[in-house]
Structure formats: structure tokens, C-alpha cells
Amino acid sequence: MKEHEDPCTSEVKKYIDEHQEFLNNTIVSTFLKDQDNYQLFVQTICYPSQANTKKLDDKFRAYYFNIRLTTFLSNTLHFNAINYDKKYKNVKMRNQLILDSPLTDDSEYTLKDVIEDKQQVSSLEAMFSNGRDYSLEDLVVDERLYQAIANLTENQKKILNLAYVHELSDTEIATVMKKTQQAVSKSHKKALKRLRRSLNETGYLGNGKGSG
């Protein structure tokens, strides 16, 4: 390696002298500061084969790309950070966590006055349910259906009552009865099934169309 380089030195020197401006360029000079790169550079100047030329070219391209990307990123990064902070502050300003400041400048209402209380609603619903004190059984005219309903459990009766008299959804029933929605759905379905079965047994559904 060493004896290869020696006859080269003058040629490299000449090259360096000829291309002062290019080699003084910050990117080029830092690129050549790397020992491997410099070695490759010297090789290419002395033996400008296709392979060497291409190798140097690619190496430099990768190096330069790296620098450009890093520069670009560190610039955008900075502005990204600042923009993000601005955005966050804006959002925070618009959605303040202050409950008792006036809604608008001259409004007498504050945010806490207009917040919906979900629990309050369900207890209102319960009160409302109590207000309608007739149950499903009271509304049924058909004797066989009445019997069938009477045979249900208290729980099932209550669910059917809420579902059909008060027209609540399963989820709402669950809130009122303090059960999970799944449990309510299940009992609801079961109650309907049971009703259907007992009506079938009394032949209600079978000849209901024809005679009733």
C-alpha cells in the first residue's frame, strides 16, 4: 500500500493544487477528513478506474445526502417543536379547565351551570319511572298474556315494564337498575322467550290469528 502511494503523492498534490476551490469546500474537505474517504480519493486520483470512480462517487453521494437530510431535519425539527407548542397552547386556551368563569364576557352562566350530569339524568329517569305507577300487567287486556306475564320473575317483569311501558333502552334500564347492560339484555331476551313459550303452550299464538 505504502509503495503504491508514494509515486502518487506528486500527482495528488498537483490535483489538489489545481482544484483548490473545490477541495476547500466545507463539505468536500470534511468528507476527505475521514481516513477511509481520503484513501479512496487518493486511489481514484492515481488509478482512475471505473470501479474506483464509482465508489468515490457513491460514497460522496451518501455522505452528502446524510448532511442534507440532517440539516433539513434539524431545521424543521426546531420549527415543528415551536408549532406544536403553539397548537397545544391554542387548544388549551380554547378548552380551558375552568368551571366557574363566565361562558361569554357578559354571560351570567358559567361552564359548570351547563354541564350535563349523567347521573342526575338517570335518577330523574328513575323518578319518572316511579311517577308512572301503572305496570305492564295493568296495561295488558288479554288474560292469557296477563297470566304469562304474571309467571315471570320480578326482575324480568321490571325489565319488561321499563322497556315497553317507559320505552327505555337496555342501556338505560341497566343504569336505572344498577346492572350491566349485558345482564339486562340477557334477562330481557329470556323474558320474551318465556312469554312466547307460555303463550305457545296455551295455544295463543297458534290460533290467535284465526279466532282472535
Place this chain on the structure above:
Amino acid sequence: MKQEHDLITEFITHMEPKIKKSIKYTSFQERDDLEQEIKLKMVETVSRGVIKETPGFWEFKQSFD
């Protein structure tokens, strides 16, 4: 594709100190979010190919002649 992934990972590791510095612009609770945001932006930048053709050694030299 694989190469691109490696490139991005390498970059993010490389830029970590800078990212850490940048997230100081925002409040304490937001820093993790911002860090993620920035990394996402970096990935986008690389994969969108914002930096296009880079000249090779000889091309670059020609621009001086």
C-alpha cells in the same frame, strides 16, 4: 424498503439529542407527545423523499468548474 427503515432508525438515534433539546419548548406534560410527533415527521420526511437527487462526487466537482 429495508434499507430505508434502517436509514430512518439510524437518523432518529442520531438526532436524539436534538429532539430532546427541541421538546423543551413545550410544557412538561406534552413532551412525550411532541417527541412522538417529531419522530413521525422525520419518518414522513425521509419516506416522502423531500431530499431528492444528491450530486455525486464528480457532479459536485463540476459545479465548481
